[in-house]
Amino acid sequence: MPVVLETIGLTKRFTGLIATNDVSLRIEKGARHALIGPNGAGKTTLINLLTGVLRPSAGRILLDGEDIGDVPTHKRVGLGIVRTFQINQLFGDLTPLETIGLAVSERRGQGLDWWRIVGSRSDLVAESVEILERFRLTDVIAERTAVLPYGKQRLLEIAVAIACRPRVLLLDEPAAGVPEDERHEILAAVGDLPEDVTVLLIEHDMDIVFSFADRISVLVNGSLFVEGTPEDVARDPRVKAVYLGEEMVDA
Amino acid sequence: MLTILFDGIAYGMLLFVLACGLAVTLGLMNLVNLAHGAFAMAGGYVTVVLVNRLGVPFFAALPLAFVASAAIGLLFERTLYVHIYRKSHLDQVLFTIGLVFMSVAAVDYTMGSGQVFVQVPEALQGKFDIAGVGIGRYRLLIVVICGLLTIAIQAILTHTRFGSRLRAAVDDSRVARGLGINVNRIFALTFAFGSGLAGLGGALGAEILGLDPTFPLKFMIYFLIVVTVGGTSSITGPFFASLLLGISDVAGKYYVPTLGPFIIYTIMIVVLIWRPQGLFARATGR
Amino acid sequence: MVPPPHSAVRAATEWLSARARWHPLEILFWVGAFASIWLLPDKHLILTEIAWLALFALSLDLILGYAGIISLGHAAFFGVGSYVAALLAKHEIINEPVLAMLVAGGAAMALGFATSFLVLRGSDLTRLMVTLGIALLLRELANRYGWLTGGADGLQGVTMQPIFGMYRFDMFGHNGYVYSLVVLFILFLLARRLVNSPFGLSLMSVKGNPLRASAIGISVDARLVAIYSIAAFYAGVAGALLAQTTSFASLEVFSFDRSADLLLVLIIGGAGYLYGGLIGAIIFKVMQDYLSVLTPQYWPFWIGMVLMVIVLVGRDRITQWTTPIRKLAMRLDWRTPTAPGAAGEGR
Numbered sequence: 001m002p003v004v005l006e007t008i009g010l011t012k013r014f015t016g017l018i019a020t021n022d023v024s025l026r027i028e029k030g031a032r033h034a035l036i037g038p039n040g041a042g043k044t045t046l047i048n049l050l051t052g053v054l055r056p057s058a059g060r061i062l063l064d065g066e067d068i069g070d071v072p073t074h075k076r077v078g079l080g081i082v083r084t085f086q087i088n089q090l091f092g093d094l095t096p097l098e099t100i101g102l103a104v105s106e107r108r109g110q111g112l113d114w115w116r117i118v119g120s121r122s123d124l125v126a127e128s129v130e131i132l133e134r135f136r137l138t139d140v141i142a143e144r145t146a147v148l149p150y151g152k153q154r155l156l157e158i159a160v161a162i163a164c165r166p167r168v169l170l171l172d173e174p175a176a177g178v179p180e181d182e183r184h185e186i187l188a189a190v191g192d193l194p195e196d197v198t199v200l201l202i203e204h205d206m207d208i209v210f211s212f213a214d215r216i217s218v219l220v221n222g223s224l225f226v227e228g229t230p231e232d233v234a235r236d237p238r239v240k241a242v243y244l245g246e247e248m249v250d251a
Numbered sequence: 252m253l254t255i256l257f258d259g260i261a262y263g264m265l266l267f268v269l270a271c272g273l274a275v276t277l278g279l280m281n282l283v284n285l286a287h288g289a290f291a292m293a294g295g296y297v298t299v300v301l302v303n304r305l306g307v308p309f310f311a312a313l314p315l316a317f318v319a320s321a322a323i324g325l326l327f328e329r330t331l332y333v334h335i336y337r338k339s340h341l342d343q344v345l346f347t348i349g350l351v352f353m354s355v356a357a358v359d360y361t362m363g364s365g366q367v368f369v370q371v372p373e374a375l376q377g378k379f380d381i382a383g384v385g386i387g388r389y390r391l392l393i394v395v396i397c398g399l400l401t402i403a404i405q406a407i408l409t410h411t412r413f414g415s416r417l418r419a420a421v422d423d424s425r426v427a428r429g430l431g432i433n434v435n436r437i438f439a440l441t442f443a444f445g446s447g448l449a450g451l452g453g454a455l456g457a458e459i460l461g462l463d464p465t466f467p468l469k470f471m472i473y474f475l476i477v478v479t480v481g482g483t484s485s486i487t488g489p490f491f492a493s494l495l496l497g498i499s500d501v502a503g504k505y506y507v508p509t510l511g512p513f514i515i516y517t518i519m520i521v522v523l524i525w526r527p528q529g530l531f532a533r534a535t536g537r
Numbered sequence: 538m539v540p541p542p543h544s545a546v547r548a549a550t551e552w553l554s555a556r557a558r559w560h561p562l563e564i565l566f567w568v569g570a571f572a573s574i575w576l577l578p579d580k581h582l583i584l585t586e587i588a589w590l591a592l593f594a595l596s597l598d599l600i601l602g603y604a605g606i607i608s609l610g611h612a613a614f615f616g617v618g619s620y621v622a623a624l625l626a627k628h629e630i631i632n633e634p635v636l637a638m639l640v641a642g643g644a645a646m647a648l649g650f651a652t653s654f655l656v657l658r659g660s661d662l663t664r665l666m667v668t669l670g671i672a673l674l675l676r677e678l679a680n681r682y683g684w685l686t687g688g689a690d691g692l693q694g695v696t697m698q699p700i701f702g703m704y705r706f707d708m709f710g711h712n713g714y715v716y717s718l719v720v721l722f723i724l725f726l727l728a729r730r731l732v733n734s735p736f737g738l739s740l741m742s743v744k745g746n747p748l749r750a751s752a753i754g755i756s757v758d759a760r761l762v763a764i765y766s767i768a769a770f771y772a773g774v775a776g777a778l779l780a781q782t783t784s785f786a787s788l789e790v791f792s793f794d795r796s797a798d799l800l801l802v803l804i805i806g807g808a809g810y811l812y813g814g815l816i817g818a819i820i821f822k823v824m825q826d827y828l829s830v831l832t833p834q835y836w837p838f839w840i841g842m843v844l845m846v847i848v849l850v851g852r853d854r855i856t857q858w859t860t861p862i863r864k865l866a867m868r869l870d871w872r873t874p875t876a877p878g879a880a881g882e883g884r
Contacts, residue, residue: 074751089746090749091742091749093741094742097553111736111739113736116734117554117557117730118554119549122546138545142549340665345804345848346844346845346849348797349840353838353841354841357838359834360835468793471793516673519666519667
């Protein structure tokens with residue numbers, strides 16, 4: 001499969017700290033690539049670099065072979081790089097319908113339309129409703145996001161990303177903070193992601209990682225430590241040592 | 252030209268003493284206090300009343316102005332400001348604007364709307380001539396007093412327990428509370444002290460800046476510029492910012508009279524574009 | 538993908554478009570406003586003041602209520618509009634008032650566009666500073682260039698030509714009022730349309746969570762620049778209305794007092810649902826009229842007290858008295874959308 005997202009020697013330095021150290025990743029189209037590592041390893045920093053929230057100190061980021069290092073965050077979304085946040089970043093006062101509708105509308109380039117009333121394009125509404133159905137959010141479609149239970153908010157977080165029709169989806173700990181009884185919905189949603197979408201998943205939960213990923217990279221102190229198939233990584237003694245007593249599920 | 256420089260330094264140091272309290276309360280309590288100038292005005296009017304009407308000697312009136320403004324500051328802090336610490340910046344802006352309006356109107360009503368002057372003692376009028384440079388006596392006094400104050404403030408901050416508690420509370424008030432530092436008391440004392448300084452600045456500045464009931468409104472922008480350009484993470488930032496502004500304003504008005512007032516605004520806008528956190532702030536500051 | 542049932546889509550569409558529909562109370566408001574032309578013939582002068590003040594407050598609502606930008610210097614655009622309109626009339630550059638008003642608004646808009654990038658970054662305090670600084674800067678400029686602006690005495694000798702060549706600005710302010718009210722209404726309609734559009738929704742998203750907004754592809758800066766410029770246009774037109782209906786322009790249009798009063802007007806009525814500025818303007822002017830009879834010189838004292846009380850009691854609680862009105866006009870209040878079928882509201 002062709003490589004859709006690639007980083008070459010990606011580095012990010014803060015004063016007194018190297019958060020990302022010469023990371024070179026190659027992610028193939030359609031891959032289910034997991035990024036794991038102990039807390040503070042720099043996983044979210046890497047996502048911030050890939051999405052343009054942070055500027056790299058060195059190194060390059062290539063999307064389909066094109067260098068996107070100078071492309072601003074909101075434009076990268078248009079190129080197909082979409083992320084979710086580890087802590088929900090949603091529009092508290094908007095409803096899921098409006099949130100998804102907004103994402104779809106922006107994707108279609110209709111975001112600057114100041115004359116038409118929201119909801120007057122039925123195809124846009126249909127697409128939004130369809131996405132909300134897929135993520136089982138139709139029962140809360142018209143409630144304020146801020147009052148939704150956390151699990152539903154998390155689903156919405158992923159739904160918004162999907163509404164942008166990503167080519168590369170960066171999921172930052174999708175199950176984080178979700179209560180036990182709502183986790184299966186998140187897992188189902190992640191598992192149901194379209195096959196043509198390339199997914200880079202950051203997770204701590206090894207159940208999810210090993211059931212979902214076809215390739216795993218281990219990040220420690222900002223550097224790529226180990227990379228390979230789930231079986232390889234699970235057996236690697238260095239990985240176990242790094243996690244020091246954290247439970248690892250045998251593949 | 253050196254006279255201009257000296258005048259600018261005097262103006263700048265006066266500005267520093269006036270604005271220092273604002274910088275500290277903004278950095279410490281995240282409080283936008285647009286009414287800061289009202290405390291300066293209070294000090295100025297107290298001095299006018301003491302010196303002109305009650306015959307108190309000028310040098311005795313100055314510390315009394317400080318005390319009076321500090322007392323008013325403490326009173327307002329405990330009764331009014333304490334309610335708005337947790338509110339949004341917009342709310343603080345609205346509230347302190349309201350306070351300014353009330354104080355301006357109150358002073359207008361009680362003291363009349365004209366400009367008032369302090370009867371400055373003979374010894375301070377006129378100027379020295381040192382190596383061909385004219386040094387105004389009054390301005391020299393300002394430089395001396397403000398300079399001593401600045402050194403004292405810096406010494407308090409760095410060498411006393413109160414100072415280190417204050418710096419801790421500025422850095423992170425939640426952690427400071429957790430360490431047992433009585434943050435509320437520090438807020439109150441700091442606010443009072445800052446208001447006192449403003450009052451002293453108002454007393455000293457009445458002669459140079461002109462004192463009338465609209466003083467807080469006229470000079471609000473200057474204090475805000477000092478705080479914005481200087482940043483709120485230290486005292487040295489506003490100090491150098493004040494000097495910069497004082498010298499530019501005086502020099503600007505002298506050398507380029509048509510553009511004089513614009514220089515200050517231009518500096519402000521340029522600084523805000525270039526470094527929104529302030530010219531002298533720590534790079535990792537809030 | 539299985540297309541969703543037609544009924545679900547229809548319900549969603551209906552819910553969305555119901556929010557933009559005109560509510561009877563809104564219609565009542567405007568019918569009343571226009572009826573005042575005939576019902577209150579001797580109040581036209583003060584009603585004109587309410588009209589341009591309402592438009593000015595509406596412009597602030599666009600940036601404060603919908604985009605979350607705190608401005609202490611909105612008077613800058615108001616003042617530019619005022620002086621441009623007055624100068625165009627005085628020097629007979631553009632004689633037709635409506636055209637002059639549009640040009641004046643355009644000038645304010647240009648200033649808004651030019652200064653918008655200063656407002657994009659920085660904290661609330663920085664924005665306060667910058668906006669205040671610009672307004673004061675303009676006031677100083679107007680003061681300096683007295684040969685053009687009339688300086689501290691104001692711009693004298695402005696004579697207004699009839700609107701469309703037909704309607705004279707009469708001494709009692711009748712035509713002036715109709716003119717101002719019509720301008721207010723038209724611009725209000727445009728704002729209402731904008732707020733209910735995808736663009737308007739994107740503004741609310743930017744206000745609520747700019748990080749998330751950029752993560753779905755919205756250029757936050759570009760949207761803020763756009764709404765800031767539009768708001769500046771509205772403020773400029775309001776200033777032009779003042780100048781044209783009074784044939785006068787003075788430095789006071791740039792003053793801090795004016796920006797501060799404007800904040801109060803919007804706060805009284807409530808920001809974020811378009812009618813707040815209009816309602817606030819009515820209340821403010823009535824209050825001002827009443828208080829200046831009592832204490833002509835010290836009215837800032839009472840205004841200051843009102844401001845402090847409003848903040849202490851809590852802005853939300855103050856505007857609760859308008860909640861019944863707002864709940865019914867709620868579709869414009871983006872903060873509390875009604876769910877379809879919820880307790881029968883919102884349909």
